Amino acid sequence: MTTKPRRKPGRRPKSDESLSxxxxxxxxxxxxxxxxxxxxxxxxxxxxxxxxxxxxxxxxANRNALIAEVITKILFDLLPENFESDWREGVLGLCRNYRSRIKQHPNIAPLIGVQLVSNASLDFEMIERILSTLEKAGFKNEELRDAYNTVIAAMVGYTTQEFAMVPKESSDAWSEAMKSSIRSVDAERYPTTAGNLGVMENQSYIMRWENGAVAPLDAGFEMFIQAVVDGLEARLRR
CATH class of the missing domain: 1.10.10.60 (Homeodomain-like)
Incomplete structure (x- = not known):
């Protein structure tokens, strides 16, 4: 007598038709x-x-394809409506929209920041609108490419670092150790760091023990994207 193979409890063998x-x-x-x-x-x-x-x-097909699908869904339709009418405000709005999505799903930040796999979630409409708007602003050829890369780096870079993963293993002990290490800075050797510790600790890169999901870096983000736009505008004037 033959017996049917046992299925794991609670698991259903969904087919390709019943699972979307x-x-x-x-x-x-x-x-x-x-x-x-x-x-x-x-x-x-x-x-x-x-x-x-x-x-x-x-x-x-595989985990990489799944990452691309996840990123595509979360980052769908990032460009603000006024992107073409005012490129400065458009770039600022794009960066703010991206950060807002990552704040809703902070654990996706490492997947975007460390893997070129995220490139598989190509959004040609977004690429075209960014390129055409920058071209109309005055960027041409290699400078258009470099300005585009600057915009994408501004959009992704600050926020990816802000929402970097906190160690899961022994996280409380790690946080306390970081806090103690930062607060034990030698004031004689590093007087500027020690003198500004009150505004720096847990609100600045390297000197923090929580990420942006708990301790957001709002003011620094606004300064950063404004500096990027100012820098692009300065290039155009040259």
Whole structure:
């Protein structure tokens, strides 16, 4: 007598017809928001959906493709309506919109900041609108390319660093150790650092123990994007 193979309790063998790509991507974002990038795997996603991994692979080829789908969904339609009418305000609005999305889903920041895989979430409409607007502003050829790269770096860079991952293992002990280390700065050797510690600690890069999800760097972000736009405008004047 032959016996049927046992299925794991609570797991349903969804087929490609009964499981949608949208359902998969939504579950992936849910895992990211709840558990962080370290728990972002196809196996964990299958457990979340209570399916076998093969049901996911009917729709999404691999983890890299899933990352691209997640980024595409979260960062959809970032450009402000006034982008073409005022390139300065348009760039500022783009950077603010991006940061706002990352604040809603802070655990996605490491996936964007450290992997070229995120390039797979190509948004040619956004690229075209940025390039055409910068070209109309006066940037041409190589300078257009460099101005475009500056805008994208401004959009992604500050926010990715602001929402960098806090260590999950022994996080409380790590935070306390960082706090103690920062506050023990030698005032004689580093007088400027010690004298400004009150405004610097946990509100500046390198000297913090919490990321932007808990301790946002709002004022620094606004200064940064304004400086980027001012710098681009100065290039045009030259």
């Amino acid at each position: 790509k949208q359902e998969i991507v939504t579950a992936a974002i849910r895992i990211l928001d709840r558990d962080g990038a370290e728990a972002f795997s196809m196996r964990n996603l299958a457990n979340e959906l209570k399916v076998y991994p093969t049901a996911i692979y009917w729709h999404i």
